Amino acid sequence: MASKERELRVKPINNGTVIDHIEAGQALNVLKILGIGGHTRHVVSVLMNVPSGAMVAKDVVKVEDRELEPEEVDTIALIAPRATINIIRNYEVVEKFRVAMPRNVIGIIRCGNPNCISNSNEPVSSRFVVESMDPVLLRCSYCEFVLDKNIADHLL
Amino acid sequence: MIFERRHIISTKDFSREEIDFILDRAGRLEPYARMGGLDLLKGHVVATLFFEPSTRTRLSFDTAVKRLGGATIGFDSAESTSTVKGETLSDTIKVIESYADAIVIRHPREGAARMASEISSVPVINAGDGAGHHPTQTLLDLYTMRKECRKPIEDLNVAIVGDLKYGRTVHSLAYALSLYKARLSLVSPEQLRMPESIINYLRKQGVELVETPRIDDVLADADVLYMTRIQKERFPDPSEYLKVADSYRITPDTLKGVKDDMIIMHPLPRVNEIDPAVDSTRHARYFRQAFYGVPIRMAVLSLVLGKEA
Ligand SMILES: [Zn+2]
Numbered sequence: 001m002a003s004k005e006r007e008l009r010v011k012p013i014n015n016g017t018v019i020d021h022i023e024a025g026q027a028l029n030v031l032k033i034l035g036i037g038g039h040t041r042h043v044v045s046v047l048m049n050v051p052s053g054a055m056v057a058k059d060v061v062k063v064e065d066r067e068l069e070p071e072e073v074d075t076i077a078l079i080a081p082r083a084t085i086n087i088i089r090n091y092e093v094v095e096k097f098r099v100a101m102p103r104n105v106i107g108i109i110r111c112g113n114p115n116c117i118s119n120s121n122e123p124v125s126s127r128f129v130v131e132s133m134d135p136v137l138l139r140c141s142y143c144e145f146v147l148d149k150n151i152a153d154h155l156l
Numbered sequence: 157m158i159f160e161r162r163h164i165i166s167t168k169d170f171s172r173e174e175i176d177f178i179l180d181r182a183g184r185l186e187p188y189a190r191m192g193g194l195d196l197l198k199g200h201v202v203a204t205l206f207f208e209p210s211t212r213t214r215l216s217f218d219t220a221v222k223r224l225g226g227a228t229i230g231f232d233s234a235e236s237t238s239t240v241k242g243e244t245l246s247d248t249i250k251v252i253e254s255y256a257d258a259i260v261i262r263h264p265r266e267g268a269a270r271m272a273s274e275i276s277s278v279p280v281i282n283a284g285d286g287a288g289h290h291p292t293q294t295l296l297d298l299y300t301m302r303k304e305c306r307k308p309i310e311d312l313n314v315a316i317v318g319d320l321k322y323g324r325t326v327h328s329l330a331y332a333l334s335l336y337k338a339r340l341s342l343v344s345p346e347q348l349r350m351p352e353s354i355i356n357y358l359r360k361q362g363v364e365l366v367e368t369p370r371i372d373d374v375l376a377d378a379d380v381l382y383m384t385r386i387q388k389e390r391f392p393d394p395s396e397y398l399k400v401a402d403s404y405r406i407t408p409d410t411l412k413g414v415k416d417d418m419i420i421m422h423p424l425p426r427v428n429e430i431d432p433a434v435d436s437t438r439h440a441r442y443f444r445q446a447f448y449g450v451p452i453r454m455a456v457l458s459l460v461l462g463k464e465a
Binding site: 113115120142143146 | 244246264265266267268270274285
């Protein structure tokens with residue numbers, strides 16, 4: 001029964017990327033970071049609150065026919081530090097890696113200081129330096145505002 | 157040490173050695189700050205872009221440029237620029253960089269100078285961004301301590317009094333003093349305490365510091381009494397404001413138990429923090445401090461433009 005259930009939920013994909021071990025509740029934010037919205041052409045599966053031995057519950061995101069680069073996914077580490085990336089070709093996992101915290105986070109998170117120049121109409125992207133990974137601590141490169149909690153709430 | 161073409165955005169961008177280098181140079185330029193006679197910036201144009209008014213700082217930069225034989229262009233309020241027509245700061249910088257050899261900028265938004273420095277091909281000097289940085293103020297504060305105190309900065313006990321939460325100048329001053337390992341006494345009302353992140357940073361740097369709401373706790377030991385303005389609007393209850401405003405008011409009377417050579421500094425303008433009767437005491441240094449802004453800015457400008465004294 002259990003294997004049948006799993007099959008229903010996690011149908012293997014032919015080609016693409018599976019982002020596994022996302023903190024439960026963060027799947028939609030992961031899509032946001034990857035820039036996947038309502039207009040995507042790819043087949044995207046989102047699983048939420050999947051029972052998981054290591055994490056009690058986890059989310060999983062599968063993007064078909066798109067292979068994500070490590071740099072592209074590293075920002076996910078901000079909200080899901082334990083996430084793993086599986087690159088699938090022909091139903092086979094050809095590459096598997098864990099997300100790694102980037103040194104800089106550019107254009108993805110809004111600065112929490114409303115008076116920051118990056119929150120004005122200037123043509124600049126927000127930019128944060130990752131000062132610490134555990135706990136996560138980001139410092140705005142422009143105004144030095146420190147972001148250390150509810151980071152997902154600041155996704156652009 | 158290379159300063160040519162460097163931007164001056166935050167005191168934090170500088171090591172103690174670099175700060176000392178700038179202070180040394182200001183020392184050599186100081187005589188010319190009073191009488192001119194140097195032509196290091198001859199043929200050079202410095203733009204002073206003040207998107208929010210600060211007459212004092214602007215005139216200080218203006219004086220520094222002219223004492224070095226240079227010329228200035230610019231404006232002193234956002235109303236006199238295209239900003240009101242919706243022009244971005246980025247566009248303003250792209251235009252002005254082709255007119256000027258260096259840009260001095262003051263802007264109401266935090267991080268504005270940093271952004272300008274990423275766009276500009278000529279050196280940008282931050283003259284205050286929102287509640288953010290004002291590095292030349294910190295440099296002139298350090299210069300004042302170096303010139304006016306009988307001990308080196310590392311041996312000083314500096315009491316910083318007033319609005320330590322929002323005060324533009326005191327955060328970078330505290331940071332810079334931590335490079336020298338000076339002792340700090342932080343005096344403020346409970347609701348205007350120095351932000352936790354800065355306190356933690358200072359402690360990590362091994363700075364010896366005390367925090368207290370009572371100025372009487374620190375007066376006797378202080379070598380420098382650095383007064384700042386407390387703004388009334390920070391207090392929801394006006395009577396609360398009056399209480400602290402009064403307790404942080406320096407008069408000839410409050411100075412009775414202080415060290416003979418203790419000096420009083422203030423970034424100015426003052427409101428009520430210092431009784432004018434204090435001006436004529438041997439402790440007052442705030443007007444001289446304001447003057448020291450000129451040699452400091454001369455030093456910074458000539459360095460970023462690569463002009464040797
Ligand atoms: Zn910011």
